[in-house]
Structures are given as structure tokens and as C-alpha cells.
Amino acid sequence: MSMLSRIQVPAQARRGDVVPIRIAIQHPMETGYRPDNFGRRITKNVINTLTCRYNGVEVFRAEMGSGVSANPQLQFYVRVEAGGEFVFDWVDDSGQRGSERALIAVTG
């Protein structure tokens, strides 16, 4: 199963700006309560941790459970002082990992 994802980070910002960061990941976020076609429970499998690092420093972390909708989406904010790279990493209960990165240019 591939984990497609989409990140929205502004391409540029001014020093000290608080920029919105959005991420959406394609994932079923199986609750563990849903039966398959044969009535057997599908094992719980959700993206349990998502981190966002900015130039190597962790600036955001989400710990998620089965209460988060399928294909989770998130928006949060980061204050940018210098241009650099946002790196997102996430892992689900089955151990599958995903990663994505985005660049931002900071002026002024």
C-alpha cells in the first residue's frame, strides 16, 4: 500500500512570519471495529505519529488514534526565521513509514 501525501507550504515568506502548513495523507485509518466482507474484524491500523521538522528541529508532532478521519488532514502553524526545509515523517501501526519534504524561501 502506498501512502500518497500532499503538503502545502508557502513557497516564500518574510522573516518572522507565521506560516500555515497543511498536510493530507492517503490512509484508511482502520479503526479496528470495521468488519471485512467475511465478517472478520479488520485490524486497527492508523497513522499513530506524525512529526514535522524544520531545518532539523522538530516543530510539530501529532499522536493520533482511531478517532481521526480516514485520509487524515492537518493544518498547523510555524514561525519561520530562516529559509529551509520542512521534513514530515509518519508511521502507522503496521510499521509502514512515509516521508515528504518541502522548501521555503525566507526574505527580509
Added chain:
Amino acid sequence: MSSDRRRFLLSCSALALSPALTPLAQAQQNQQRVALLREVTGGEVPNMGRVLVDTPPLADNGHSVALRIVVDSPMTPAEHVRRITVLAERNPRPVVASYLLGPWSGRAEIATRIRLADIQDVLAVAQLSDGTWWMGGAHVVVTELACLEG
């Protein structure tokens, strides 16, 4: 009456529980809520306020309910939000998600989409940098529940 208890009673009245409940059922639910809050905070009952939970009052589909949480905080190194936890008491797993923030966030706000298994109050508790806990909530009516059968 301990100040913990007083604060909790205040928080309950502020959250406007479902009016259909009998007093006994309501008391039971309150006890469950306190237990859950203590579990999340590590023993404390959060103060009411500073946390805004923004959801549609009526959600068509419990599988995906838009949720926005804003905490009143300047987000400076001296005073910022450390953690926000979202609770949906009537979900099979009441702890929906936790988010870790810091002064580098600039703004104490997050938005996401959650599942709701019942008509209920969605609560958000936030821990500030001074260690205090605050909470807010919103009542959400869901027409199609994120039911357990899928």
C-alpha cells in the same frame, strides 16, 4: 468543597450537557468525564477557558467532522502552549489525538478532521508552558454516526 470539585462543577455547567439526561445519568457522565480528564492531564482537572473548539454544530457525517482548535496564548518562549489533546467521550476510544506545539509555532491553532461515534461534546484540553491545563468544548450533533459496524 475542594477547589478541584468546584472548578469541575463550573466546567460542567459551562459545557451544557445534553438536556435529555436524568440527574443520575448526568452525575455518572460527569464522573466519567473527570476520570478521563485526570487520565489525560495526569491527575489535574483543567480550568475552563482559553481553548476554543470550533466545529459545525450539526455534522452530516460522523466519519469526517471538521475541527479547529484555537488556544489563547501569545506563543512566546515565556508563555506558550505545549500540548493540545482532543477528546470525544462517547467514541469507543475517547482520546482522539494529541498535538505538541511550542513557541516556534507562532500561533496555537490546529485544524483536522475527526470521527464521532455519537452526538456528544468534543473537548480539547491544552497544557501551557507554566504547567496549567485549560479546556474548552463544543456540542456536536451528528446525523450519520461513524458507527462501529463501518
